[in-house]
Amino acid sequence: MDHSRPPDRQEGPRSITIALAGQPNVGKSTVFNMLTGLNQHVGNWPGKTVEHRSGTFVRDGRQVHLVDLPGTYSLTANSEEERLARDFIIRQQPDVTIVIVNAAALERNLYLVAELLALPTPLVVGLNMIDVAEQAGLEVEPHVLSAALGIPVIPLVASCNEGLAELVRVSVDLVDHPTSSRPNRPTIREAHRPVLEDLQARIAGHVPAPYPEDWVALKLLEGDTQITDIMRQAAPSAWQAVHAVLASHEDAYLDIAGGRYEWIGRMVRAGVVRPRAGVVSVTDRIDRVATHPVWGVLLLLGAFGLVFGLTYGVAMPIVDWLQVSVLAPIIAGSRLALAPWPPWSSGLIADGLLAGAGTVVAFLPILVIFFAVLALLEDIGYLARGAYVMDRLMHPMGLHGKSFLPLFLGFGCNVPAILGTRIVDNRRAQRLTVFLVPLVPCSARMAVVTFLAPAFFGQAAGLVLWILVLINVTVMAIAGVIINRLAFRGEHSAFIMEMPLYHLPNLRTIGLDVWQNTSAFLRKAGTVILLAAAVTWALSQGPGGNAGLSPLARLGRSLEPVGAWMGLGDWRLLAALLSSIVAKENTIATLGILYEHENPALGLAERVAQSLTPPAAVALLVVQMLFVPCVASLAVMRKEAGTGWMLLSIGLSLVTSLAAGALVYQIGRVIMAA
Amino acid sequence: MDGIPHSQGGLTPLGSVPAGARAVIREVRGGRGFTARVLALGFTPGAEVTVMQNFGRGPVLVEVRQSRVALGRWESIKIIVEQLPEG
Structure with a gap:
């Protein structure tokens, strides 16, 4: 557990820390690069081999410290990246967390939003790639989605620097007026609600400091290995009973994931004008060749x-x-x-x-x-x-x-x-x-x-x-x-990999990539x-x-x-x-x-x-x-x-x-x- | 790579669904780490998938919840689906 890298609040009350979350392939780095430019520091998370990027910029005379969290699909302790991302939010308590989602794959992207909403951090959604989504025939209505989620949703085309100023303005605004947002937090399926309440009652008072009790109860039910270890050590007296409850609900994690997607389904039905079914996209056409075992x-x-x-x-x-x-x-x-x-x-x-x-x-x-x-x-x-x-x-x-x-x-x-x-x-x-x-x-x-x-x-x-x-x-x-x-x-090791949609190249992204690789060589x-x-x-x-x-x-x-x-x-x-x-x-x-x-x-x-x-x-x-x-x-x-x-x-x-x-x-x- | 279970009461591994066909996920097998990863990607029981590419012993490309995901042959066998009729 690392306690290093405290958010820099030393520069006075006017400086704020924003965490930037998002799944892979959502243009999160583009958002980060556009906001911080060359004012960024690239290193490793302390003691870890995961890249840590942070940067600063000034908005209305206010110093903003932006921390780029690792790109993850969820916040369960499946990987180092997922542990680092959630630990940062729980332990360092950023003033606000921005989550970038890809409008063209909204359903899957909202899974991370559902996980983030269970954490005690003010949340703003950056709805990126609305242009790509439109090309795919998908139309998202940010206002309706925002109303459904109960948190701000800002449409973006990050590669063209569209919407980023608004994203920052709304985020800073949320820091000053934290009560302005009333998040609609996903709930667990009816069948498991009594178990969750039972768990929460049993661990009440035993949960170590920065962790929220309701979140820990949920993660225990999900079989999260890290939280299970923490609680086994923190509450030895209550553990036996907790363990017995968990053992009789071993499959609850399936229901929890399913329940999140049901919640997502409701959000998507509200905020998305569905595309006509059976549209053959450019990506499909290229992939017929590009993923073929011979032509590919x-x-x-x-x-x-x-x-x-x-x-x-x-x-x-x-x-x-x-x-x-x-x-x-x-x-x-x-x-x-x-x-x-x-x-x-x-x-x-x-x-x-x-x-x-x-x-x-x-x-x-x-x-x-x-x-x-x-x-x-x-x-x-x-x-x-x-x-x-x-x-x-x-x-x-x-x-x-x-x-x-x-x-x-x-x-x-x-x-x-x-x-x-x-x-x-x-x-x-x-x-x-x-x-x-x-x-x-x-x-x-x-x-x-x-x-x-x-x-x-x-x-x-x-x-x-x-x-x-x-x-x-x-x-x-x-x-x-x-x-x-x-x-x-x-x-054997598992091969699970997302295939992003093809899209036009962004010169800034390519340029920055070339610059980072070349400057490393020059050094x-x-x-x-x-x-x-x-x-x-x-x-x-x-x-x-x-x-x-x-x-x-x-x-x-x-x-x-x-x-x-x-x-x-x-x-x-x-x-x-x-x-x-x-x-x-x-x-x-x-x-x-x-x-x-x-x-x-x-x-x-x-x-x-x-x-x-x-x-x-x-x-x-x-x-x-x-x-x-x-x-x-x-x-x-x-x-x-x-x-x-x-x-x-x-x-x-x-x-x-x-x-x-x-x-x-x-x-x-x-x-x-x- | 042997012992691929075949159609049992309408249920079949995702890996044996041909390209172009659609199916509904009924079960996700395998260890906790694997299931947690595919669940987060949207492979939850009840979700609909479309198989985009499926050749021989290579990986399988599927569309699930508006995004395309490649699964290794082994992974594709751990996900049990019910194939939907054409059209």
């Missing part, structure tokens, strides 16, 4: 093609231009500017920091475009369909469709992908997904092999790249199947990678400018016997691979430093290619693709899945990468000899 998979492959085609087709020319026309002159200029200073300063800054970090930053266009295309596919509602058609392919690994989304995100960058595994609702499946993400080649791994492959294989480079990706995906599938069999014995590039480039440069300095006598060379040489199995007997290649643990892009940066003084007439990739036989070149790329994940990935892995999984990942990636490298090299040698 083909469409998904097409989407893959689009993502990678756009990413590399658009980004690569920009990357080339950045490297040749921007980075090279800057490095040359800095050498010139540093000429009056001792030679090591020019070496450190031009050859170390600028060459290393600059190359990394030049990968930025790849990331920006990848994240943008992915955010677009997610925003229009397509990615959920990708998860749907991939579901049956994920089962042999003990995973289901939801794990596909973070794995796909891994092609951009593993770090947000590992954080994204939080959408996998089963703890075991989530950990396995975390473990498998680093086997998805991120854009940095891909950039390294894309950079080297043309010099190694000429025209065949494209084919080699596809084979490399295929090897990674195959290793991932095999690892998943084995771990599922060994560690989880094929245990990494600005700190860890910069430092690593400087350290690598320093370690590669030998006496008298002889890199062959440097500490890095000694480390690389000590590993040469291992490298020799893979045809990588050159310490410089091993040093480059080792430095990729700091960041995958470092392979290129390190090679750049170590091959600096080789044949200046050739590009870096050609210089490396000269020293390798074809089998060794393939082995180098295979090892690069499967090698130990970068430190940033390892750090988030440890946070999300624990130290054990992180160590297992390091060990397994070390073994598989070296084994695969050796295998490829030895096979290649046999073929070459034949």
